Amino acid sequence: MSAAQPPPRIHYLNVSYGIRSWLVTTDHKRIAWLYLLSITFFFVIGGLFAVFMRLELLTPEGDLVQADTYNKLFTLHGVTMVFFFLIPSIPAVLGNFLVPIMIGARDLAFPRLNLASWYIYTLGGAFTLAAAAAGGVDTGWTFYTPYSSIYSNTHVALTVVGIFITGFSSILTGLNFIVTIHKMRAPGMTWFRLPLFIWAHYATSIIFVLGTPVLAITLVLVALERLFHLGIFDPALGGDPILFQHLFWFYSHPAVYIMILPAMGVVSELIACFSRKRIFGYDFVAFASLAIAVIGFLVWGHHMFVSGQSVYASMVFSILSFLVAIPSAIKVFNWTATLYKGSVSYDAPMLYALGFIGLFTIGGLTGLFLATLGIDVHVHDTYFVIAHFHYIMVGGAVMGYLGGIHFWWPKMTGRTYPEGWARLAALIVFIGFNLTFFPQFLLGYLGMPRRYHAYPPEFQVLNVMSTAGASILGTGYVIPLIYLIWSLRYGAVAGANPWLAKGLEWQTSSPPPTDNFEITPLVTEEAYAYADAEGENDLPLRKPVDV
Amino acid sequence: MWQNLPLLPEQASTIAPRVDALFVFVLGVAVFFAGLIFVSIVYLAVKYRRRADAAAPKLIAGSLALELLWTVIPFGLTMVMFVWGALLFVEIQNPPADALEIIAVGKQWMWKMQHPDGHQEINELHVPIGRRIKLTMTSEDVIHSFFVPAFRIKMDVLPGRYTTTWFEATRPGRYRLFCAEFCGTQHSGMIGSVTVLELSEFESWLSGRAVGTSTAKMGESLFQRLGCASCHRPDGAVPAPSLVGLFGSKVALEGGRTVVADEGYIRESIIDPRAKIVAGYQPVMPTYRGLISEDGILQIIAYLKSAEQGKGEAARQ
């Protein structure tokens, strides 16, 4: 760590040294680092699985790996990326670091619980890695019964136990955030002065707390069925294969909002800072987060339009799915409107934020196709779906995550990253991403089913394009990994507020002291009070950066 | 038939052009809004880029009128999509009554098809053009999904349950049939084809094959062999209710409920006879679980549905 570097001031990084001081820390900022390291590890692992998948799909024949291997690759790719990278990514790293600071608190309400949740996450990860090492699991990350409960002869039980354990880490993080946001706000920090990042994390926490337990019990039932031969989902006994899907998607659809809501929170911060304006329609953006969290729980059946679910239920789920599109649209429109008459600078975090809006827009709009009953029949379980959710999860959540990491990197480390490289990387990621996943929309509408190890030759051209894009995308991810590590030692020392941004986190030093603030701040203004209606402001404008 | 880079799959069923029309509508809306957002972002980001001598921008809190505008318009558009999509969906989901009934059984990793006249095919399905085809499907093991992109139809195939879908092919040709629900190691090998033939070609295709016994006939012989007829006599005398004209009728159950005798009910009555007891009868029927295959159950259902049985009843009355 950069702890050995100047400034000599005591802050959270240099207050104590040694592995042990990190492993028993209850400081939310240090726990954020623990999470950062572990999710980066899982991101790399999940990425490697994806590399092999894309290589296999270069040719129509299943020639690089065996069918069984390929099935394990996409299963483990999904499991690690969803449960061990995307879901904890922004909440557990940026949320952990920023939620207390942004509301002017010294720490989360339950610091030891916070540390415990990291250990729980690690334990769950260990189980899943053990399953992967022991030979893997081949059910897909969705674990549909009866394949997962009876037919698969891979390490299903070990994997689902790992995910079950990790679920508790999510629950405890969400619980911690909710209590903290309710009870620990600094004097003057009213609900409508909260940064939109906090609103987004509050909404996310609701899903953590109310959704995750359902996944937990569902996976327990699958594990019980495998280990003790209980007959919960067994069709031979008259078990209902669709029941599992209801239980699974009750969590796993809202889980998509777990990934995207925090990214939306990050983007709100970035857009405000780099256009020097309060987010247009702050209240609407704030309530849109809550609306997404709540309505997001009512739409899960749109994963099941062709599953044998009743036509009547499908209609209910379809109309509710369209409703959840509205608050997302409201957010996109408000971000765009924020640029109007702003003072826009093109720093790397802003590039990620603008990229996020573009990719999220495509991801969201293609969701309309899937919510439309007549079209979903055709595109369900094809690459159209794959492309759609990668636009949301990778184009949306990962872009938001990278933008946030860059934005708060000076705060977390006290050092700045190399801006030129960062902008280049942002550009490469954007281009590589589109090249990887846009062809998959076409593949999907043409009818290429997902989870295919070998495919008919007419799909090859688009698959080659996708693989080529993936190699660009991969490069775009490796560059930040290198220069961010480089910057820990060689980056320029950042002041308390390198972006000249609003927000309590920029009022404390970089890196912050262990208790975050020397004295508890008193909040007297709205969020993003860059200027009032006359243009009066108390923070100077940063000079435009060289393009 | 396949070019190197087609952008739309072939349209080979009556439903396909209608799905595509809806697709084009949603695509139009999506392209419009995506374009609106992209152009706005680029335009605003360039126009209001930070300049060296810039003053701080003024606060613009928001606008209720705008918020309402961009809430109501997307809402209206999505409701159009919903209604249009739902109407189409109902049609896709409800097979017409006059359809030719074909049985499809999925198992790891193949499709077994059975024509009403008893012809069986593996991973292939030959159908005549311009004829409505109803598929009644079940699985012997895990969940599969019957997907023919050229027809724009897809339906999951479940163990222990029946699902149905239908299509009417409009263009002769050979179209891919995929399994769309992950079903294990050879999931990607569970590919078949649907061959659409002109009626005359279909007839000659049929005649070119060994004459099979019709599904209903097979069901009838199974019905005799398993001894069903010894209890289920046409007069409905105790111990068992008559099965004549049963299919599609309403059955009064013990406890005052009624149930429509569809495929699912008949299957349940064979596998799990005491789940629903017909009013006035004792629960004495043993289960046939393990004694009869999924194919066999479907054959018996075909027999119970068949015209011969119905006619027989009419003659008796």
Add this chain to the structure above:
Amino acid sequence: MSETSTLIAHQFDDAEQQRESSTLGMWIFLATEVMFFGGIFLGYIVYRSQYPIAFAAASNRLDIWLGLINTAVLICSSFTMVLAVYNAAAAQRRALQTNLLLTIVLGCVFLSIKLYEYHMKFEENLVPGASFAFPAPLAPAAEIFFSFYFAMTGMHAVHMVIGIGLLGGLLFRAGRGWYSPEYFTPVELVGLYWHFVDIVWIFLFPLLYLVGRHL
């Protein structure tokens, strides 16, 4: 979940903030528990609506009297638990210890009876799996019922065991005089948990034992 000393943890401003946060945290945790058990209740409801006759027949194989006794035992334990919280607030250390101990004992009685019931089901070949035996036509759905019976009561029993562990910790610390009218949040929180586990059983009892008597 709560801090274990009378000191106020550094992140809190005062004792009231700390206490309110802990209580709120516990209620949120209980909301997650509602959803956790809710998932399995949903499965039960779906299957019961599909197989009412088999579920009734299978339910009649449970011993209603043991279920009734266990319900009463658990209600008694909830009562002693609430008294313990009252004692803690009223600085009645001896009574606090007695009531905590009684709660533990009642919890153990419950688990013992449950274990005996499991044993009986084993003897009667009602444990799902290869040896499951039930009159033929209803056997499959009855096996689903017993799968739910074991999953639901098993999950409940696991919660009981955790609760007894927590109560043991409280008892130990009560003996050392940790709790006072100024600081007894842990007793309150464990109380909330214990009552919640009681509520789960209050629903399990009719769903598993009683519903089969008459449809």
Add this chain to the structure above:
Amino acid sequence: MKSAPPISVKSYIGVFLALLVLTALTTAVAFVDLGGNLNVVVAPAIAGGKAILVALYFMHLRHSSRLSWIFAGAGFFWLFIMIVLTMSDALTRSGFSSAAQ
């Protein structure tokens, strides 16, 4: 620090006895055929009543903050959503186990 919740031992005893009586009642009712589907409604209804008693008095919800009410309610509300939407499918499927009319 707040003192003990304003519930007396006497009311605890009252609630305790009420719970025992309701338990006896629900068991007794189970042996009586109420006709229709009434038994299926009554037993969970009594259980719900008992749960409310426990929550309000033993868990002191009656004297708790609004936030505690909200989160206690949220759990059950979300459960309600899950059950209603799932049953909207399970009870209206066709071609399955033939929904009873």
